[in-house]
Amino acid sequence: MFDRLRSHVMARIELTEEQFAESTRFFIPRHLRRKEFLLRAGDTGRYIAFVNRGCLRSYTIDKKGVEHVVQFAIEEWWIADLYSFLTDEPATYYIDALEDSEVLLLDRPSQEELCATLPAYERFFRLLLERNYIANHRRIAATLSLTAEERYLFFMKTYPQFVERLPQHQIASYLGITPESLSRIRRKLMQKS
Amino acid sequence: MFDRLRSHVMARIELTEEQFAESTRFFIPRHLRRKEFLLRAGDTGRYIAFVNRGCLRSYTIDKKGVEHVVQFAIEEWWIADLYSFLTDEPATYYIDALEDSEVLLLDRPSQEELCATLPAYERFFRLLLERNYIANHRRIAATLSLTAEERYLFFMKTYPQFVERLPQHQIASYLGITPESLSRIRRKLMQKS
DNA sequence: TTCAATCATTGATGTAGATCAAGAAATTGG
DNA sequence: CCAATTTCTTGATCTACATCAATGATTGAA
Numbered sequence: 122m123f124d125r126l127r128s129h130v131m132a133r134i135e136l137t138e139e140q141f142a143e144s145t146r147f148f149i150p151r152h153l154r155r156k157e158f159l160l161r162a163g164d165t166g167r168y169i170a171f172v173n174r175g176c177l178r179s180y181t182i183d184k185k186g187v188e189h190v191v192q193f194a195i196e197e198w199w200i201a202d203l204y205s206f207l208t209d210e211p212a213t214y215y216i217d218a219l220e221d222s223e224v225l226l227l228d229r230p231s232q233e234e235l236c237a238t239l240p241a242y243e244r245f246f247r248l249l250l251e252r253n254y255i256a257n258h259r260r261i262a263a264t265l266s267l268t269a270e271e272r273y274l275f276f277m278k279t280y281p282q283f284v285e286r287l288p289q290h291q292i293a294s295y296l297g298i299t300p301e302s303l304s305r306i307r308r309k310l311m312q313k314s
Numbered sequence: 315m316f317d318r319l320r321s322h323v324m325a326r327i328e329l330t331e332e333q334f335a336e337s338t339r340f341f342i343p344r345h346l347r348r349k350e351f352l353l354r355a356g357d358t359g360r361y362i363a364f365v366n367r368g369c370l371r372s373y374t375i376d377k378k379g380v381e382h383v384v385q386f387a388i389e390e391w392w393i394a395d396l397y398s399f400l401t402d403e404p405a406t407y408y409i410d411a412l413e414d415s416e417v418l419l420l421d422r423p424s425q426e427e428l429c430a431t432l433p434a435y436e437r438f439f440r441l442l443l444e445r446n447y448i449a450n451h452r453r454i455a456a457t458l459s460l461t462a463e464e465r466y467l468f469f470m471k472t473y474p475q476f477v478e479r480l481p482q483h484q485i486a487s488y489l490g491i492t493p494e495s496l497s498r499i500r501r502k503l504m505q506k507s
Numbered sequence: 508t509t510c511a512a513t514c515a516t517t518g519a520t521g522t523a524g525a526t527c528a529a530g531a532a533a534t535t536g537g
Numbered sequence: 538c539c540a541a542t543t544t545c546t547t548g549a550t551c552t553a554c555a556t557c558a559a560t561g562a563t564t565g566a567a
Contacts, residue, residue, distance in 0.1 A: 155535095181455045189458035191451055204448045214455075243436050250443035255397045257450035258384055262374050262407075264457050265382035265490045269524065288544065297458045302524055304546055462554070481514065495554055497516055 122150060125173050126225055129197050133248055134241040144239055147231040153177070153218040160202055166212040168226040169201035170194075175222020176286060179214045180294070190295040193219075193283055199249060219291065269298045270306050315343060318366050319418055322390050326441055327434040337432055340424040346370070346411040353395055359405040361419040362394035363387075368415020369479065372407045373487070383488040386412075386476055392442060412484065462491045463499045 123145045160166040172194045179192045194200035205212040236243045263275050277284050290300035316338045353359040365387045372385045387393035398405040429436045456468050470477050483493035
């Protein structure tokens, strides 16, 4: 159950086996079927989720009813509506499972207690946020400076594991284009090579 | 010199006056004239900067030579090429001053030592990154789901202090549109009201 | 105080990607 | 294994915003 989390955490911070074992009591395992929601906009989403198996996404729905994928998460990734997690305000994102999945949930009080009990976890979450900060700024820069085709190539290069695993229209949504446009981009790239 | 940093830090973490005073030795004050670079893409940018006075921006330059603003920073904001800071790889962003500015620089070894000496700073940087994570995800969601006009309104609402202070074409660049388009959007909004 | 640079505006025209519509292909769950 | 659903593709057309070009308004350095 906690094998993947153990290797993930212990690769990043100094922790004994005993300390890690102690930390597992803070995590709540949960199974999600494909299309099942972990969180809906409006809920108070007081946990962050570590993906043990499967694939999830967070997204918004605009006023026309169109979904816009903000993030994907597969094995060893974390996903959350961090704003809601940190402030207890209602969530602004939806999070659901794109495949049957297993997640480990950590709620806010548990995270506080975990960091207080094992300060190395404070460092762990800082490192996690640093990586995220970098990835988000790259995505912003890509959106500002690249065409749809270039963004797709960038996505393929950066997240090859996602390209084989996700439906195309989900990737299109993440890239900020329509499924039709992505289909045409792919055709064009096929012809080139 | 450190007044603004003191109130900024002490509003966020528990620190005695003595502890804060101790921490100031890690920061290197630096003055920047308008248009002066703090960092260029390709440099190794091994510090993060706290803005004491003035205004800076980070940006990329695309293959056509067009600049794309990734971030603005005014008083009490932090700015950096975090990837370069964390990895020692060459910077991917440019950072320069839009006004004459004073910054406090913290290099990577100093940050490590600071966090080791005063663990509250570990928490401080985690909090900082959390806020940033939220802001970045909101910006991504806005880019995915809003029109140029809606993004401008969102920007005005979120960062009113920037709107009065920054040249329009810098805001246009941040929003991912041309200065001409922003000018037309503003005209349209004037007429509406 | 002036001249050069920077910045904002406006009009004419171009285009990347959206939208609409329809059908084909692939998946999935019963 | 099959019907229902989801996903992908393709064509025709549309539109938000870009590009190009010119002019005026501000700003700032000497």
